[in-house]
Amino acid sequence: MDTLCITGGRVLHPDGRVREGDVVVDREAGTILGVGDDETVTEHVADASETLDATGGLVIPGLVNAHTHVSMTLLRGYADDKPLDAWLREDIWPAEAELTDDDVEVGAELGVLEMIRSGTTAFADMYFATDRVADVVDRAGVRARLGHGVVTVGKEESLAVADVEESLAVAAELDGAADGRVRTAFMPHSLTTVGEEHLREGIERANGAAVPVHLHANETREEVEPILEERGERPLEYADDLGALGEGTFLAHCVHVDDAEIDLLAETGTAAVHCPASNMKLASGMAPVQRMREAGLTIALGTDGAASNNDLDLFDEMRDAAMVGKLAADDASAVPAETVVEMATAGGADALGLPGGRIAEGEAADLAIVDLDAPHLTPVHDPVSHLAYAVRGSDVRHTVCDGRVLMRDREVLTMDAESVQARATEAASDLVSRVDDGS
Ligand SMILES: N[C@@H](CCSC[C@H]1O[C@@H](n2cnc3c(=O)[nH]cnc32)[C@H](O)[C@@H]1O)C(=O)O
Numbered sequence: 300m301d302t303l304c305i306t307g308g309r310v311l312h313p314d315g316r317v318r319e320g321d322v323v324v325d326r327e328a329g330t331i332l333g334v335g336d337d338e339t340v341t342e343h344v345a346d347a348s349e350t351l352d353a354t355g356g357l358v359i360p361g362l363v364n365a366h367t368h369v370s371m372t373l374l375r376g377y378a379d380d381k382p383l384d385a386w387l388r389e390d391i392w393p394a395e396a397e398l399t400d401d402d403v404e405v406g407a408e409l410g411v412l413e414m415i416r417s418g419t420t421a422f423a424d425m426y427f428a429t430d431r432v433a434d435v436v437d438r439a440g441v442r443a444r445l446g447h448g449v450v451t452v453g454k455e456e457s458l459a460v461a462d463v464e465e466s467l468a469v470a471a472e473l474d475g476a477a478d479g480r481v482r483t484a485f486m487p488h489s490l491t492t493v494g495e496e497h498l499r500e501g502i503e504r505a506n507g508a509a510v511p512v513h514l515h516a517n518e519t520r521e522e523v524e525p526i527l528e529e530r531g532e533r534p535l536e537y538a539d540d541l542g543a544l545g546e547g548t549f550l551a552h553c554v555h556v557d558d559a560e561i562d563l564l565a566e567t568g569t570a571a572v573h574c575p576a577s578n579m580k581l582a583s584g585m586a587p588v589q590r591m592r593e594a595g596l597t598i599a600l601g602t603d604g605a606a607s608n609n610d611l612d613l614f615d616e617m618r619d620a621a622m623v624g625k626l627a628a629d630d631a632s633a634v635p636a637e638t639v640v641e642m643a644t645a646g647g648a649d650a651l652g653l654p655g656g657r658i659a660e661g662e663a664a665d666l667a668i669v670d671l672d673a674p675h676l677t678p679v680h681d682p683v684s685h686l687a688y689a690v691r692g693s694d695v696r697h698t699v700c701d702g703r704v705l706m707r708d709r710e711v712l713t714m715d716a717e718s719v720q721a722r723a724t725e726a727a728s729d730l731v732s733r734v735d736d737g738s
């Protein structure tokens with residue numbers, strides 16, 4: 300049998316416990332054959348096709364970045380220190396108007412490289428030139444749920460219709476690409492940037508084709524108030540009325556949600572993607588994560604785009620989620636370490652409807668091996684505490700997705716890191732010159 304064995308480490312189990320043991324992977328099927336130190340595992344280890352050394356390390360599920368705009372890595376540090384609306388309108392949208400499909404591709408390469416380096420094996424992406432992002436996912440070996448973001452406000456009717464059509468077409472065409480590692484969704488940008496008729500039409504057709512829906516929801520107060528004023532209902536009541544809530548739908552942010560909206564998410568099986576760094580940087584607000592947990596929601600973590608974070612490191616996101624969760628609840632015991640680890644792993648996989656997120660027999664072999672041999676990780680009283688509060692993305696030593704080693708000893712095998720960084724640097728500087736020329 301064609302196996303990959305990860306030996307000598309400690310393994311994070313789905314129940315949150317950490318135990319010594321090896322992990323045996325069926326490379327062909329891309330699944331986990333066994334975990335621990337029973338006889339079958341020991342036998343496989345003896346004649347493994349490939350081995351990864353995890354001595355002194357921790358084997359965890361590959362992390363899931365459940366909301367990003369991956370190609371925005373090109374705009375990392377381009378515009379900071381502004382609230383969402385001004386930031387999008389004054390800086391980001393004008394720059395995005397100059398983006399070419401080649402830019403989207405190299406930005407995605409840079410983002411995926413950063414994610415593999417920091418132990419992330421799956422992500423959800425809302426952007427454009429989605430076929431180019433799918434190509435990168437294919438070559439790099441990760442998993443993703445991809446979609447074309449729709450904005451209709453301020454657009455001529457024919458262009459608005461075309462945007463909705465493109466999002467639906469992309470979802471139909473790219474689903475199952477990259478040997479099934481690419482899945483898709485219909486992605487209206489938000490309830491205020493897409494008109495009601497376009498939302499209704501697109502969501503109805505997505506539901507009819509069993510295509511999941513992903514959008515930004517209740518991110519800022521400025522997004523909630525107009526809906527309340529115009530419609531006399533809360534945004535998520537409106538979303539429910541549009542048919543947008545249900546299993547398969549995952550909503551980014553959910554910062555300004557009231558208790559009735561949280562109940563609505565729970566009743567409909569809609570998942571929330573918490574993006575704490577972006578919410579703090581744009582001063583959008585503090586999501587009531589502890590209350591969402593108590594309501595039993597599926598909660599995932601997202602970095603959002605690199606321009607509002609400014610990196611794609613899920614370990615930072617776990618720490619931020621725990622910190623801001625405590626502040627928001629005014630309770631230091633709220634959103635504890637094991638909760639944020641669960642959100643970054645199983646919660647993410649469940650929200651996106653993708654395999655992975657749990658290390659157990661039969662699960663997808665999407666894994667990250669964290670090296671704990673570092674001053675900032677010494678001593679190890681509790682490895683789960685370290686994952687939430689002390690580990691950094693650069694502590695990841697190996698990354699595996701779908702049974703394939705994507706990074707071995709901090710060297711990414713599926714991408715040429717030097718070339719990606721050089722091409723991204725050049726594309727970003729050309730982009731900024733075009734924006735400056737145009738303004
Ligand atoms: N087809 C659309 C593109 C939408 S992609 C998704 C958009 O979300 C934007 N974006 C990034 N971060 C955030 C956020 O935190 N909230 C809302 N939008 C964001 C991003 O810049 C991008 O323009 C068009 O024609 O404009």
Ligand SMILES: [Zn+2]
Pocket residue numbers: 366367368515551603604
């Ligand atoms: Zn976003």
